[in-house]
Amino acid sequence: MIFVYGYCHGRAREAEREYRRMFPNRRRHPSFGVFIRTFRRLRQTGSVQVRKNQEGRGYRNIQQYEENIIERVVDTPELSVRQIGRELQIPHVSVWRVLHQELLHPYHYQQVQHLQEGDNLQRLLFCNWILQNLTEDPLFLQNIIWSDESLFPKNGLNNFRNLHQWSLQNPHLTRRRAFQRRFKINMWGVIFRNKLFLFEINGILNGQRYLELLQNSTHEILDEVPLNERQYVYFLQDGAPPHNARDVSAWLTEN
Incomplete structure (x- = not known):
């Protein structure tokens, strides 16, 4: 096992596949977690044998579930430690300990914008266009008007997972929500030549309001x-429906 692990340059999953290829007739094959634990034990203790103080009843009971835990995580990476613990009838803390020993970490999903067919090509063409113009003119980005709009409610947009305060004692922090009197403000922002311009949008943004906003700002x-420099200025906006209104497109083309 150690030879195969080293042959695969310490890549446990590759070592698992290589071991199966080299010894196809063996009844059981070690999982990638076994490779990691065995090599770590060899590095820490100088031996691949399990130490005697690890052979207690509780350790053996959890050890027999290790492969089942790893298999469930590999098959369904979204499973929680509590769900795995309920399925195997073991404490979820033990599940967490096994996953931690296997160097597995519960990474969180990141929300990204949905892309439709053809969007990837459009973005690639846009990036190439930017790079080509930057090659010809290093200050090209200063000729782009970057614009976008956003709605700001009274209670703000809070990510409570990352909202905390370091303190020696519990300050019993609170954040107000569900106001009886609510308000929100819709803003249109523009960045152009290191300057920020903010304009308030009266009501919900539609094609007519967006056209008036462009004409007045x-x-x-x-x-x-x-x-003589305005002919080299580009106006950048996203694909929101008000931006593609017929009157808006006609005004942008004309001006």
Whole structure:
């Protein structure tokens, strides 16, 4: 096992596959977790044998479930330690300890924008266009008007998982929510040549309001740009429905 583990440069899953290939007729094959534990034991104690103080009843009881725990995690990575513990009828703390010994970590999902067919190509073309223009003009990004809108409610947008405060004593922190009197503000923001411009949107954004916003704010954004340079300025917006309204597209094309 140690030879196979070293042959695979310490990659446990690859060592598991290589061991099965080298010894196909053996009744049982070690899982990748066995490779990790055996090598760690050899490195820490100088021996691959389990130490006597680890041969207690509780350790043996958990040890017989280790492969079942690893198999469940490999088959269904979204399982919680409590769910695995209920299925195997062992404490969830023991499940967590086994997974920790296997160097497994519960990584969280990250929300990303849904892409439709053809979006990847459009983004690739956009990136190539940016890189090509940057090669010709290192200050090209300063000629782009970056714009977007966002809705800000009174209670804010809080991520309570990362919202904490270090203290020697419990400060009993609270964060207000479910206000009886609520309000929200819709803002349109623009970044252009190291300046931030903010404009309030009256009501829900639609094509007509967005057109009025563009007509009333363009002069302020381009106020310090000479007329002979405005032809090289690009306006960037996302694919929100109000941005693609017929009147908006016509006005942007004309101006």
